[in-house]
Ligand SMILES: O=c1ccn([C@@H]2O[C@H](COP(=O)(O)OP(=O)(O)O)[C@@H](O)[C@H]2O)c(=O)[nH]1
């Protein structure tokens with residue numbers, strides 16, 4: 518990965534506009550209950566990257582607040598996740614939102630950006646577009662950054678450090694050069710993204726790395742240092758569920774690659790504990806993930 522690692526300073530917007538030519542670019546924001554941040558992110562992209570970005574799409578992922586209204590008011594095209602491909606049984610979470618975004622966008626390049634970013638800067642988008650707009654052999658570019666947490670400049674990326682990075686080093690060492698394998702800011706060529714399955718919920722990022730490695734090889738990957746990215750951190754309990762989903766994602770790929778016995782089926786239930794008046798309360802959650810097929814298999818029928 519060292520050969521294909523650059524920094525945002527290597528991709529000034531002016532040079533990308535020249536390189537863009539007639540290549541179209543879609544930016545997708547998966548958003549569940551992000552009314553506090555989604556509007557400003559959309560406005561900044563519209564204001565600063567109008568010359569690079571042809572469409573901004575927010576996938577409203579079953580928000581319980583007015584995320585969709587805020588995003589539309591800011592100028593994004595908004596689609597409710599469950600309204601896309603309604604003939605299919607709806608599935609859950611971020612991975613479902615990202616997969617379905619392929620059905621409602623047209624860009625030759627699709628960039629994904631989390632909608633919960635604080636102090637958003639447009640280089641989080643232009644940076645990951647850089648390698649794809651300037652090198653036709655690059656299929657997928659992943660952002661990396663410092664992860665401020667709890668007032669410190671680093672410390673975020675808890676599931677990355679405690680779960681994803683060890684799993685990747687143990688089982689997919691070719692991917693160990695990614696500084697932030699779970700980063701939510703990345704971009705890919707539609708021609709590649711439509712040829713890989715998407716794992717649902719929080720399995721999507723790990724699944725895409727593994728499946729794109731199989732499809733296109735490590736030489737098709739790039740990584741861009743985007744500086745720093747701050748977002749709304751989830752609770753440790755919530756990240757426990759995310760970690761479980763990512764472990765199930767890894768298990769699904771290990772099984773598919775014949776690295777573990779297929780008879781072993783992990784439990785999709787996670788039991789966590791909260792202090793109660795007497796003893797502890799058990800909080801059980803379903804960490805099941807599912808898989809959508811490559812979008813191309815739908816559109817070529
Ligand atoms: O069911 C979901 C869960 C998350 N997200 C979005 O995916 C991005 C990353 O999710 P989250 O912030 O929950 O993960 P974290 O960044 O805390 O790891 C955010 O824009 C969320 O709104 C989504 O669209 N649907």
Ligand SMILES: O=C(O)[C@@H](COP(=O)(O)O)O[C@H]1O[C@H](CO)[C@@H](O)[C@H](O)[C@H]1O
Pocket residue numbers: 611631664666672673674675676677678699700701702719720721722723748749750751756759
């Ligand atoms: O990197 C991580 O450990 C998690 C949690 O980050 P924090 O500990 O809340 O900073 O965040 C990422 O993981 C999710 C699952 O892949 C992605 O969907 C998020 O975009 C990414 O922020």
